[in-house]
Amino acid sequence: MNSERPVLLVVDDEPGVVKLVARFAEKQGFTAIPHSSGRDTLAELHTLKPDLAMVDLRMPDVGGLDVLRAIREHHAGCQVILMTGEATIETAIEAIKLGAMDYLSKPLDLDRVGQLLTIVREDLDRRRLILASESAVARQLEFNGMIGRSQIMQELFGLIRRIAPHARMALVTGETGTGKELVARALHARGPRAARRFVTVNCSAVVESLFESELFGHVRGAFTGATETKQGVFELADKGTLFMDEIGELPVPAQAKLLRTLETGEVQRVGGPDARRVDVNVIAATNRDLVTEIAAGRFRSDLYYRLNIVEIHLSPLRERREDIPYLVAAFVRGVAERLGKPILGPTQEAERLLMNAPWTGNVRELRNAIERACIFCEGSFFGKRELSSALGPAVLRPADSQALPSQPTEKAKNGQTDLLLATAERDHITRVLKSTRGNKKLAAQQLGVSRRALYRRLDRLGLR
Numbered sequence: 001m002n003s004e005r006p007v008l009l010v011v012d013d014e015p016g017v018v019k020l021v022a023r024f025a026e027k028q029g030f031t032a033i034p035h036s037s038g039r040d041t042l043a044e045l046h047t048l049k050p051d052l053a054m055v056d057l058r059m060p061d062v063g064g065l066d067v068l069r070a071i072r073e074h075h076a077g078c079q080v081i082l083m084t085g086e087a088t089i090e091t092a093i094e095a096i097k098l099g100a101m102d103y104l105s106k107p108l109d110l111d112r113v114g115q116l117l118t119i120v121r122e123d124l125d126r127r128r129l130i131l132a133s134e135s136a137v138a139r140q141l142e143f144n145g146m147i148g149r150s151q152i153m154q155e156l157f158g159l160i161r162r163i164a165p166h167a168r169m170a171l172v173t174g175e176t177g178t179g180k181e182l183v184a185r186a187l188h189a190r191g192p193r194a195a196r197r198f199v200t201v202n203c204s205a206v207v208e209s210l211f212e213s214e215l216f217g218h219v220r221g222a223f224t225g226a227t228e229t230k231q232g233v234f235e236l237a238d239k240g241t242l243f244m245d246e247i248g249e250l251p252v253p254a255q256a257k258l259l260r261t262l263e264t265g266e267v268q269r270v271g272g273p274d275a276r277r278v279d280v281n282v283i284a285a286t287n288r289d290l291v292t293e294i295a296a297g298r299f300r301s302d303l304y305y306r307l308n309i310v311e312i313h314l315s316p317l318r319e320r321r322e323d324i325p326y327l328v329a330a331f332v333r334g335v336a337e338r339l340g341k342p343i344l345g346p347t348q349e350a351e352r353l354l355m356n357a358p359w360t361g362n363v364r365e366l367r368n369a370i371e372r373a374c375i376f377c378e379g380s381f382f383g384k385r386e387l388s389s390a391l392g393p394a395v396l397r398p399a400d401s402q403a404l405p406s407q408p409t410e411k412a413k414n415g416q417t418d419l420l421l422a423t424a425e426r427d428h429i430t431r432v433l434k435s436t437r438g439n440k441k442l443a444a445q446q447l448g449v450s451r452r453a454l455y456r457r458l459d460r461l462g463l464r
Helices: 016-029 038-047 066-073 089-097 111-140 149-161 180-189 208-216 252-264 290-295 300-307 319-341 350-357 362-376 384-393 410-435 438-447 450-462
Strands: 008-011 031-037 052-056 079-084 102-105 171-176 198-200 241-245 266-268 276-279 281-286 313-314
Touching: 008 066, 008 208, 016 031, 016 111, 016 149, 031 038, 038 066, 052 066, 052 111, 052 300, 066 079, 066 089, 066 180, 079 111, 089 102, 089 410, 102 111, 111 290, 111 319, 149 180, 171 180, 171 300, 180 198, 180 241, 180 281, 180 313, 208 252, 208 266, 252 266, 252 300, 276 281, 290 300, 319 350, 350 362, 350 384, 362 384, 410 438, 410 450
Parallel strands: 008 031, 008 052, 052 079, 079 102, 171 281, 171 313, 198 241, 241 281
Antiparallel strands: 266 276
């Protein structure tokens, strides 16, 4: 188990309660941060990094529910327990709806407090263990800069191993951000030319009038601005590998000259009289459907068939979601090391968001989201708040809420409220039953109801 002491924030306007809880928590392996004012707590909340907070419900300056809301906003991974001397069903339900872990009546039952502290400490240790395990597995799954445990990725890695020693030309297809250049580099690194140069050219970034010069080079004076002789990328990649990204952006006139070079192994510099022999492996990549481009007259069919000796298609991230935890672990490790931050990974809530996001930008979008979250992260875990700027409001809303009309009817509002109340009641009763290890008599006493009333609630909520 992790030896790091979890941090408990205690907020209560009664000094005796603060001192009692802090001393008890210290003995349970926590580092306690005492606060006697809700307003002071809110002012300092951005500097605190609590794993658990025990907050008094009724304080003279700022109420416990307001402190709870602020903690959930700033520290999504922090559990919150409310304490009160005036317990009511209404405030208990409101607390649970806001995400409180439990709701304790004063005077505090220290046995129950001890149970809750143990649960939080074990949950933190378990979360750290899971994230450490995913990071270790990610290292083992790494294949030339790519990570994947899914069958799709394992088949891709196997294909690269088989064809890398032999492929002279290959076409890599897939959506933006799926890792086409990583595949090209893997083919080069695992082939017989690994010690030679790997040259890249992005066809979408080259001005159309300079395409021929970029690919094949030019001699001095060949055109205005050609003040000196320049090698093209084919000559630079001689005896090595040339990666042509976004090949679908290549103008049709340049496509004809590229086809000739691929067939003859010769390049002719712009303005030069002689052809030069080159020995180059060519890997092309595109996010376009080249068959559609051929039908539209924007891409030559003979060039397509020449490049497509071997086609490697990369699946979008949404089709291999089981790889997301390992990609996240690898990205977090890299960014945390670069930033010098002790970040372990996402909270469980944040991990659910990451697993369910659409990822239209694929692995590149995921990497950028993790980097942004790590930059804003102030503790060991980043949560929904840190991901908000990267994922957008549509992803951050719960799936059910996205389906609701923009102006729900009164009946829909009432139904939604009833559902929330039933969920809150079910969660609260489940926690109490768990704390009493299924002892319904003791659970009924803690809930303040008769055993028969408890059984009726269990039937109504489907808990029996």
